[in-house]
Amino acid sequence: MPSKEKEKLFDTANMLKEKTLKSSDTNFRVVVTGKGGVGKTTTSAVLSHLFAKDGYNVLAVDEDPQMNLPYALGVDKDRAKNIVPLSQNLDYIEEKTGARPGTSWGLFLNLTPDISDVVDKFGIKAKDNINILVMGTVVQAATGCLCPENALLDAVMKYIALRKKEIIIMDTQAGVEHFGRALAKGFKHCVVVTDYTFNAMDVAKHTANLAKQIGIPNIYLLVNRVRSQKDIDKARMYIKDEDTVFKGVFFSPYSEEMLDIEPLVTPLIEKEIEYIGTIKKLKEDIEKNNNLLEKK
Ligand SMILES: Nc1ncnc2c1ncn2[C@@H]1O[C@H](COP(=O)(O)OP(=O)(O)OP(=O)(O)O)[C@@H](O)[C@H]1O
Numbered sequence: 001m002p003s004k005e006k007e008k009l010f011d012t013a014n015m016l017k018e019k020t021l022k023s024s025d026t027n028f029r030v031v032v033t034g035k036g037g038v039g040k041t042t043t044s045a046v047l048s049h050l051f052a053k054d055g056y057n058v059l060a061v062d063e064d065p066q067m068n069l070p071y072a073l074g075v076d077k078d079r080a081k082n083i084v085p086l087s088q089n090l091d092y093i094e095e096k097t098g099a100r101p102g103t104s105w106g107l108f109l110n111l112t113p114d115i116s117d118v119v120d121k122f123g124i125k126a127k128d129n130i131n132i133l134v135m136g137t138v139v140q141a142a143t144g145c146l147c148p149e150n151a152l153l154d155a156v157m158k159y160i161a162l163r164k165k166e167i168i169i170m171d172t173q174a175g176v177e178h179f180g181r182a183l184a185k186g187f188k189h190c191v192v193v194t195d196y197t198f199n200a201m202d203v204a205k206h207t208a209n210l211a212k213q214i215g216i217p218n219i220y221l222l223v224n225r226v227r228s229q230k231d232i233d234k235a236r237m238y239i240k241d242e243d244t245v246f247k248g249v250f251f252s253p254y255s256e257e258m259l260d261i262e263p264l265v266t267p268l269i270e271k272e273i274e275y276i277g278t279i280k281k282l283k284e285d286i287e288k289n290n291n292l293l294e295k296k
Pocket residue numbers: 035036037038039040041042043064068172173174224225226252253254255256258259262263275
């Protein structure tokens with residue numbers, strides 16, 4: 001395609017994207033990120049439950065092809081096993097983008113597919129008002145290519161219109177920063193989960209800076225699995241210079257109860273344990289900051 005035409009195509013796509021974002025009543029989107037194994041899925045699931053309990057309709061998005069989120073949210077094991085991630089629903093991708101993954105798609109890729117039916121078609125109902133959407137990632141993610149799967153996932157994240165009391169909470173896969181970043185563009189909140197080790201804190205700081213660079217206004221640090229004041233002091237020492245990046249810093253304790261029932265988190269929600277208390281505070285902070293944003 002001549003470069004002028006290509007430019008025009010991108011301009012049109014961008015214009016449509018902006019229009020769609022503006023037509024939505026609210027833009028309450030939270031991405032949960034961090035190093036491998038620190039507690040991203042657990043945090044995403046607990047936040048989903050807490051918002052749902054508070055009357056929100058929650059769309060819990062699993063960006064991790066390992067698909068842990070449905071298990072954490074109590075989806076029946078047989079049902080969870082049979083979930084096909086959106087990025088592998090070839091017929092749907094072809095219907096929406098005009099191109100079938102793995103084939104030559106040339107000029108015909110529709111960059112702004114209408115995805116208004118995506119939750120109805122592929123959302124998995126979990127407890128209360130929670131719907132789960134499993135995205136799955138694609139092989140070419142690292143290059144950020146414009147292949148049909150990416151175009152569809154990108155459209156899904158950006159064009160889903162949210163109304164009042166609706167929220168998207170996206171659990172991410174560790175180590176695919178490039179694609180994760182593309183998907184999280186336009187998100188208003190980023191929860192960076194870490195533990196108090198040097199490596200995890202280093203990844204957390206890096207991730208927080210990436211989130212800032214793509215314009216996410218509210219970034220929170222959740223230091224998970226702390227066992228003592230010593231752990232908290234250690235974590236604080238690592239973020240001494242980063243205080244301004246984070247809107248809030250939270251410390252959630254190591255929880256034996258959680259390990260007893262993992263991968264499920266649902267039964268924890270009603271318990272008066274310190275871990276849940278901390279995530280409740282995080283939830284309230286996110287909500288408060290979101291109300292401030294929407295008043296502007
Ligand atoms: N506060 C906590 N206390 C005790 N165990 C915890 C706590 N938070 C998470 N865990 C446990 O740690 C393990 C990893 O948590 P989780 O799966 O949420 O991490 P993750 O960041 O999503 O991992 P991955 O990068 O593999 O997706 C799970 O077994 C979970 O139950």
